[in-house]
Amino acid sequence: MGKVGIIGVGQSAFVRGYPGSIKELTFEGFREAMQDAQISTEDIESSIVCSSPEYDKQRSPAGVLSEYLGLIPQPTCYLETLCSSSSMGVRMGYSLIKSGLHDVVAIIGFQKMSEITSAESQERMGRGADLQWESPFGTMMPAYYAMYARAHMDKYGTTSEDLASIRVKASTYGQINDKAVYRKAVTMDKLTDPESKMAGPVASPLRVGDCCANADGSSCIIMASEEKAKALSKKPIWVLGVGAASTAVNMSGRDLFTGLTVAKDAATEAYKMAGVSPKDINVAEVHDCFTIAELMAYDNLGFAEPGKGVELIRNKETYKDGSIPVNIDGGLLSKGHPIGATGGSQIRTIVKQLRGEAEEMQVKDPEIGLVHNIGGVGLYGNVTILGR
Amino acid sequence: MSTKEIDDRFKKFGTVSFTSVSKINDFIDYLEQGKVMGTKCRDCGMKFFPPRADCFKCLTSNMDWFEVSEAGKLISFSKLQYGPVGFENDLPYTIAVLDFGEYKVFGRVSDKVPEDDLQVGMDMKVAVNELPNGQKNFVFEKA
Numbered sequence: 001m002g003k004v005g006i007i008g009v010g011q012s013a014f015v016r017g018y019p020g021s022i023k024e025l026t027f028e029g030f031r032e033a034m035q036d037a038q039i040s041t042e043d044i045e046s047s048i049v050c051s052s053p054e055y056d057k058q059r060s061p062a063g064v065l066s067e068y069l070g071l072i073p074q075p076t077c078y079l080e081t082l083c084s085s086s087s088m089g090v091r092m093g094y095s096l097i098k099s100g101l102h103d104v105v106a107i108i109g110f111q112k113m114s115e116i117t118s119a120e121s122q123e124r125m126g127r128g129a130d131l132q133w134e135s136p137f138g139t140m141m142p143a144y145y146a147m148y149a150r151a152h153m154d155k156y157g158t159t160s161e162d163l164a165s166i167r168v169k170a171s172t173y174g175q176i177n178d179k180a181v182y183r184k185a186v187t188m189d190k191l192t193d194p195e196s197k198m199a200g201p202v203a204s205p206l207r208v209g210d211c212c213a214n215a216d217g218s219s220c221i222i223m224a225s226e227e228k229a230k231a232l233s234k235k236p237i238w239v240l241g242v243g244a245a246s247t248a249v250n251m252s253g254r255d256l257f258t259g260l261t262v263a264k265d266a267a268t269e270a271y272k273m274a275g276v277s278p279k280d281i282n283v284a285e286v287h288d289c290f291t292i293a294e295l296m297a298y299d300n301l302g303f304a305e306p307g308k309g310v311e312l313i314r315n316k317e318t319y320k321d322g323s324i325p326v327n328i329d330g331g332l333l334s335k336g337h338p339i340g341a342t343g344g345s346q347i348r349t350i351v352k353q354l355r356g357e358a359e360e361m362q363v364k365d366p367e368i369g370l371v372h373n374i375g376g377v378g379l380y381g382n383v384t385i386l387g388r
Numbered sequence: 389m390s391t392k393e394i395d396d397r398f399k400k401f402g403t404v405s406f407t408s409v410s411k412i413n414d415f416i417d418y419l420e421q422g423k424v425m426g427t428k429c430r431d432c433g434m435k436f437f438p439p440r441a442d443c444f445k446c447l448t449s450n451m452d453w454f455e456v457s458e459a460g461k462l463i464s465f466s467k468l469q470y471g472p473v474g475f476e477n478d479l480p481y482t483i484a485v486l487d488f489g490e491y492k493v494f495g496r497v498s499d500k501v502p503e504d505d506l507q508v509g510m511d512m513k514v515a516v517n518e519l520p521n522g523q524k525n526f527v528f529e530k531a
Binding site for chain 1: 398401402404406407410468469471474481493494496
């Protein structure tokens with residue numbers, strides 16, 4: 001059985017309050033991927049539509065969106081693993097192609113988080129955990145990641161300034177990414193000065209500047225069998241590994257609080273499939289929904305020994321010219337995080353890096369790239385390894 | 389005509405309960421007696437917290453109740469400045485996880501314990517708590 005390639009990538013700009021419907025929003029990422037791949041809708045044999053249903057007003061979006069994109073009568077379905085939905089979509093697309101069922105599959109991620117009011121959103125936030133046993137205590141996403149941050153600080157001596165330095169790095173590149181929702185410079189002062197809004201507490205020890213923003217956005221990844229990829233594309237990027245894992249949703253079922261087991265497990269599988277090790281990775285996108293999440297990813301992906309990940313940011317090794325450049329598109333912290341579209345956006349960034357098309361964000365001549373995409377508070381994990 | 393009575397005791401749990409019907413509704417009766425209880429599989433001996441009605445290893449539903457009465461170690465905690473809809477009057481409050489060895493417990497820290505007194509690794513115990521709106525939950529206090 002041959003390889004699986006990526007022949008087209010696209011995303012909309014990630015924005016607050018997209019002035020259009022979910023169909024029009026999804027069209028933007030799709031159009032960019034189709035123009036990138038230079039194929040027609042008849043070439044696409046199946047689609048997988050990825051989002052997180054708590055923000056959808058449209059019931060069963062796959063049908064409505066595939067019609068709008070001109071992908072009927074081909075089969076389509078909806079796939080959800082919270083924030084890692086579109087990476088899981090790529091994993092499912094990989095298996096559809098590997099099985100021989102289809103040769104060309106489109107993975108369509110979208111989220112219009114502004115589809116519901118902020119009051120509705122706040123209400124849904126309360127149900128984002130173990131509904132029976134955690135939600136009645138009044139839980140929020142930042143507070144869970146904050147517990148990981150606290151445990152990390154206690155065990156490894158990580159400081160709030162270390163976390164802030166992740167945000168400073170993100171803004172360095174967010175400023176040069178025209179798809180990002182947050183494009184302003186963020187200085188250490190802005191994150192640490194008690195008078196500054198960005199230093200305000202959210203859930204201790206995390207502050208406003210440690211958290212990414214909601215956004216509306218879409219993404220699209222077009223995947224093809226080796227034969228089709230070579231026939232249709234001048235520069236296919238190959239999918240070398242698609243690792244995935246899950247764990248207990250309730251914190252009482254977790255054994256690790258200084259890292260995410262799903263990231264470790266998914267990375268182990270992806271490295272094994274790809275036949276590469278962490279030192280072979282030349283550029284990475286990691287799921288920095290909160291600053292602590294990026295720091296934990298350094299360890300969990302094997303870029304550093306456990307607890308030593310903080311040295312990577314202190315020594316700027318994860319900047320563009322460092323030994324392992326991470327989130328050179330500004331990450332979720334700058335781009336914003338439209339749940340179902342996020343994984344596809346991360347994969348798009350790495351595909352562009354490997355093709356040498358990342359312009360001002362381009363890392364020097366990368367051959368192998370990695371995408372780390374997490375669903376929920378480390379509930380689902382996907383690690384995807386791509387190569388030229 | 390008889391109407392079937394619905395056992396919705398679980399609606400009593402927490403500031404806002406999102407679940408009313410569950411097979412482990414006796415948890416609420418124990419809570420009202422001042423006890424926080426988990427379940428233990430009669431077939432394999434595995435302890436579960438939160439309590440569950442079914443054992444995924446044995447595929448049986450033979451559970452005994454046990455009380456969470458020892459001290460556990462504080463794994464981590466976070467004080468929330470923002471909460472979901474329905475929790476506005478509780479803010480700020482602190483969530484935490486305690487490690488009891490065979491199982492862990494997720495819950496809230498008692499309002500009587502200031503955040504500055506909390507340290508990862510410290511011993512804490514579980515106590516039943518009545519909320520201002522008459523609902524019940526459990527909180528962690530210094531052991």
